[in-house]
Amino acid sequence: MTAAPELIRVLLVDNHTLVRAGLRALIQNIQGIQVVAEAGDGREALRSLGEHQPDVVLMDIAMPEMNGLEAAAHVVKEFPLVRVVILSMHANEEYVLQALRLGAMGYLLKDAGISELELALRAVCQGETYLSPAVSKHVVSNYLQRVGNKFSSSTQLTSRQREILQLIAEGRTTKEIAELLYISVKTVETHRMQLMKRLDIFDVAGLVRYAIRTGLVISDN
Structure with a gap:
């Protein structure tokens, strides 16, 4: 008998209650992945991490008091085993590179389908970096060349x-x-x-x- 795959535990972070409810409903349909907690901003997310011990934080950028990018930096520093996937409506290259530099493992656009959501969550849990296809690799490459590989x-x-x-x-x-x-x-x-x-x-x-x-x-x- 083969062992059952480990459950992927997800913390949802978005300041819109309806968005979180929609994501939770989608994830409930994915076998082997479970939402264990929700948070409305970066500070609340950091408080929830120690209590709920998720494997992945799926987090919006635009949130009050502490945005997703800043929260990602704290997660990576304070909870190094937790993977961060940024969920955003913005494909702007500045946001993407900022997220990756601060330690996010994935960058997923909000118009992604459920199959892409599943792929992103499973990929980062395997130690891989995941970018939505719409975040084109040549845009990222051009950005790095333009800034000379230096941080903003x-x-x-x-x-x-x-x-x-x-x-x-x-x-x-x-x-x-x-x-x-x-x-x-x-x-x-x-x-x-x-x-x-x-x-x-x-x-x-x-x-x-x-x-x-x-x-x-x-x-x-």
């Missing part, structure tokens, strides 16, 4: 600076950021000054535009 400025920021940049771009005040991150107002101001200097951007509007361009936040327009 946003990847050169510290994890804390990226967190603060996202919260600034979401319109949070210095006091609100301090309370959310459990740090002092003075520490927030120091990080803000340092990231402005690092990016050579010294106004909030410029920071917002930069955060949108690099995928830390998604524009509603």
Whole structure:
């Protein structure tokens, strides 16, 4: 007798309840894969990881407080055995490369079919990298050539600076950021000054535009 394949345990992370419900319904039809928990943002996802111990985190990019890219970096660092698959409506090469650089194993577009979803989840559990076919390999290759294989400025920021940049771009005040991150107002101001200097951007509007361009936040327009 052959042993039954191990169950793949999935944590769904998306700030839209209906999207999570739809994904859960799809995954229920895939043999050997089970949704063990859901989260509405990156911070909630990190809290759920230790409790539910999933094999894969299937996560959107555009979420409040901590987006999927920043959460992916935390998952890779704090839970190295957990695979991250980014689920996004954006095929933008900047988002794709940012996700891979931060440690995501897969990048799946939201218009993918159930067979592609299954393929992505199984591939990353086998240690492979999975990109949706629509995220064409030549686009990724051209991007790497264009930037000379160097990280973008946003990847050169510290994890804390990226967190603060996202919260600034979401319109949070210095006091609100301090309370959310459990740090002092003075520490927030120091990080803000340092990231402005690092990016050579010294106004909030410029920071917002930069955060949108690099995928830390998604524009509603």
